[in-house]
Amino acid sequence: MLEFINFYLVPGLVLGCIYTLGAIGVSLLFGILRFAHFAHGDMMTLGAYLALLVIGLTGWPAIAAIPAAMLGTAVVALVIDRVSYRPFRSSPTIIIVIASFGIALMVRSAIQFTWGLEIESYRTGIHRPMVFFDSLRISGNHIQIVLTTIVLVGAVHYLLSRTKIGKAMRAMSDDPDLARITGIATERVITWTWIIGAGLAAAAGVFVGMDTQVNTFMGWNLLLPVFAAAILGGIGRPYGAIAGGMVIGIAEELSTYPWIGTAPLLSPGYKTGVAFGIMVILLIWRPSGLFRGRVF
């Protein structure tokens, strides 16, 4: 039982946090700009590498580098939006999807050009996990990741439900034409959507680096589960994305638990396929997701 919690449930929770932060951004962007942002994974990679830069310069712990990484990634996202996505605002959205596909590779190759292709990590050496009640072992990094996620999600919740810009975002997500008629400054809403989406993606990227290591392909590998989480939560539904991210993250980790007999239920090599499996079942059975998002 304790082995289950230590090696499956807690890592699943941590992975769920990472997916959640990515999926909130994807879901918000889809709701407001109406396109699947394919460069979102590489925004995560960018955040992770910006944190690496900050850590290298200051020697701070990874968690302290998160605000700088979020800010830097948000600025890059705004520049990309201005240069590459904005000219297509009135074109069919699928053109922006193609553009974002190209942006994903450009961001990745720029990162590879700057930092090289080697795998990096924030801290070297062995970290001892904290031990609770004699046998419950949880690493300090994992506690930090979960707590920071709770803070970030809380902040997003506050922003969406209490502030004017958050209400404008929800209005635009529900009905863009009506929002425009009622005088909502749509470009301002879009700016904030990018700041939130890219910021959360950067935080998720730093979490991956804290949990394992940093490499230039990490974002691409995260893209599929993040999309799956956003679809599971119902696209355009940021609260659903939280549930979606948690379900996908925990399901991925639990899929390798030896539920039947002693062998893992699913070979660990196929762990990343779980998200896709869940997504296919959803697309067949309930494309609107668990929380009745938009169906297209």
Next chain:
Amino acid sequence: MEQMMFGIMMYLVALLTIGGIYAVIALGLNMHWGVSGLFNAGIAGFFAIGAYTSAILTTPTSIKHLGGFDLPVWLGMLASMIAAGIVAYAVGRICLRLRSDYLAIATIGIAEIFRLVLKNESWMTNGTRGIANVPKPFEDLGTPWSQLAFLAVVIVIVAAVYVVVERALNAPWGRVMRAIRENDDAAEAAGKDVVRFRLEAFVFGAMFMGLGGAMTAHSFKFIGPEATEPLLTTFLVWVMLIIGGSGNNRGAILGAIIVWAIWSMTQILTGFLPPDLAVRAATLRVFLVGLLLQVVLQRFSRGLIPEKSPTAAAATISQKVTPAP
């Protein structure tokens, strides 16, 4: 001097061979995106299915992977098209009734799952080491002739695929596809079964992607999971089609050859750099191709050879036949 000329000639032959293979894949993508407006972001998946199907069927028996069944190459290529078509049918049945973004996500998913399978199921694919000894047609003709003969095979296949897709586009089927792309509600109202037509186009295009995969495996005499990387197969083909002119089959072929030439020649340039710089310069190549895509999308969104609308083409013909009084 003569040796250098020979080297340049052999390079051009290799360039055209691979460019031609990409042209087949780009024609497949044109069927999906250019003609039908279906966003397939998982070209690598169909490519991989085709490549491995043909490789397993045509290699001599080996203990390292499933089969080799030692079948003739043309049979392997045919099987690769069928295999890719079957997978496309399954994907299409699930995703084509949804909005195009979902299809994009689902096709990426398919491609990634296939990569996982290729890496993990070593009994079938020899894992990351890949399948070697894939037969290449006309291999035993000696150095210049075997390459030239293979190039001829590639050209014949490109021409055949071109004729087939061109005929399909000019047939009523192609007109329905275009109508669905422009306005699917109107096509539905006109009594067309939109989902069925889309499914047909999706399977049709995917078959050529599978064929392209098989041709690659036979051309290199080897196929491994790295060849199915999304950058080289999916992204490059998209850039080819958009630069060439989506919706136009000749544009797809031209785009494939031009982009492949740029890609391949920049590789030679980076080859002159010292090793540590060369690795970085390689990443810069990807950046530049991405930039090229952005510029073309924003400034020349119709590509080098833009799509000709059937009505405009018909109008010019009728003008020629009956000159205005």
